[in-house]
Amino acid sequence: MKIVFVCLGNICRSPAAEGVMRKLAPTLTLDSAGTGGWHLGDPPYGPMQTAAAARGVDLSGLRARQFGADDFRQFDLIVAMDRQNQADIEAKRPPGNTTPVRLMADIDVPDPYYTRDFDGALNIIETAATRLLADISGSKVR
Template sequence: MRVLCVCLGNICRSPAAEAALRDRGVEVVSAGTGDWHVGKPPYQPMQDAGQALGRDLTSLRARQFNASDFQNFDLILAMDEDNAADIERLRPAGSTTPVRLFADRAVPDPYYTRDFEGAWAMIEKAADALIADRIVQPAE
């Protein structure tokens, strides 16, 4: 199962979600709906908070979500409702790839809230729930 995690800029929430799921054995990539940070590493405060949890984001680089992602992934996980709506606007006719929220509610954007540890805690809890509920499955 190939999973794509999507947030706004692909520098905070979705790279954290990618790392959390990757470290649980899931085949996962991340992207952002916006193009402001394409090619840049995750935001340093998010990297620092992740490092404290043993999560390494240093190799990740931001990329923008595009319509071909619907055919390249089995599941798309949005970090909030606005990102889910932006993703759906790009859905090609006939695509059945599911799009759902990563967590049971929107993950607040720590770029604006400055709560990097809180975002990580929510992402870690949601990653566990996604696996426990068999929504995502580790690669075999």
């Protein structure tokens, strides 16, 4: 299965989700992207890298990229960090495409770039990643 995680800038939440899932399920094909292009080519935000590293999750090799219509064809599942990201993703959906887009968690994952709560975001992401793996195993990917 190929999964892409999407947030706003691709420097906090979505790379953290990619990193957590890589740790939990190293055989999956995973990526992350942002709906905006402000940080193209940048590594994940330093404080997020530090918080993730404290949990054994290495984000240092990741680089920000922007989500695009081609991602609907390249991935089996698109996972949004919040409802606004989900709406922005859906706005780029090619006609006729049926790739599932779902939220990472039952609640919006707060953006720690603004809240400064990197551990809180990671707590939500880790819990949601475990549930996502269970859903994938049970074929509940929508």
